[in-house]
Amino acid sequence: MLAITHDLNSNRLLASLPPKNQQRLLDAGDLVELAFSEILAEPGEWIRYVYFPSDSFISLTTSRDERTCLEVGLIGNEGMLGIALVLGVDVSPLHALVQGAGTALRIDAAFFRRELKRSPELEQTLKRYLYVLMQQLAQTSVCTRFHVVEARLARWLLMTQDRAHSDKFHITHAFLAYMLGVRRVGVTKAATSLHNLALISYSRGDITIEDRSGLIEVACDCYTHDKNTYRETMHF
């Protein structure tokens, strides 16, 4: 019961819903533990569950082959996985893999579809979130194209910090390179640079944010832009 209350407060989408809606979703869903690098969806695959992360977070990627992968979206307690159901499509558009281990509320897709029909408030909230996600996609395009690795890395760390609700999290350079669509060496260089600026520290995958505001300076505007879009669109 405590766990449920915890989750309720943790996912901001759920928290913004009327109490009745919240309760129905909580009753029907399961609190599950997501493990790092677990794959929750593949493009073209049938959607069986939707996930509302509380302290876990999930990457949306476009990996075609092993080499050319790119993270295009990041889902934490401000969002949900499986948003395609809102559009009446039952197929996942992207890869989804767990980036940060933690808990999430998992809800059966069929039940969720019925709830969407039942509750206009639920649907409207999720539509707004989808709008935010689209903006994030567009922003990622331009960011990936024009900004140097160091700035993109800084942005990624900030976004992740927000979703991990912690100054520390675990991720190796190789994995980061995979997300940013660059070489591992590129990440190492950028990370070293950030380290020399006393903004972060790390060792063997354990990253600590040392100077958040300094990191914001180094990061591209995209970070602030995303946050503003979310705030303005969601009204909470």
Add this chain to the structure above:
Amino acid sequence: MLAITHDLNSNRLLASLPPKNQQRLLDAGDLVELAFSEILAEPGEWIRYVYFPSDSFISLTTSRDERTCLEVGLIGNEGMLGIALVLGVDVSPLHALVQGAGTALRIDAAFFRRELKRSPELEQTLKRYLYVLMQQLAQTSVCTRFHVVEARLARWLLMTQDRAHSDKFHITHAFLAYMLGVRRVGVTKAATSLHNLALISYSRGDITIEDRSGLIEVACDCYTHDKNTYRETMHF
């Protein structure tokens, strides 16, 4: 009346709707002529009209400043501009400028919102289109990141040819560079290369597709991928 019939058949989203829905939208809308480089939307700006292009087409871009612009979506007679209304958001997420002059059905946003509420078929069709558009955004991210200018140019030309319904259209290297987010010189080199392969010919902005299938060979998979997504998702 002939013009109306023409438009009806020309926009595939409209054409796929039940006759009653079509008629209501046609009655309420105006057939307007869109001029090249006309700006139809700015990010953050109130949406006053939605547009269903017939033989015109519209670019969605993320230009922050003059330099760093990138086209993230292209709308022709297979789509519509103003899709944010489907999500219950009244604000445009991106820049929209007319890429190819021609006609479009323009509908008042307030009326369109009411129609969405009235007609579940309309809403569902547009939701599916939105799903396609999201896929296009993600695809553009990865394309922009990993593919060389020549392949991206070929993709762009193919996408534009589809929407222009013609082998010829007008666009300068400078403008193309703006869309692809590269230097004008980069476009010139890529275009010269395509010309040497006898795939296109052009002079002072007048581009002719000479060998469509050859162009598909040179273009990245993204082109085919987008088309497949559209076909599979829209079922028409």
Add this chain to the structure above:
DNA sequence: TCGCCTCTGTACGGCAGCGCGCAGACAGAA
């Protein structure tokens, strides 16, 4: 304590695209 494995740091040649500048080609106006 040793060996293994993972993670990080560095080096090197190569290349696509950048910024900038300039020259030639073409078209339409005067």
Add this chain to the structure above:
DNA sequence: TTCTGTCTGCGCGCTGCCGTACAGAGGCGA
């Protein structure tokens, strides 16, 4: 015809990232 503005083609040095390879450093189990 001449002039002017637009569009195209090319050169040059630079940089950010690529692919690859290898060495050291830290954690962990045998």
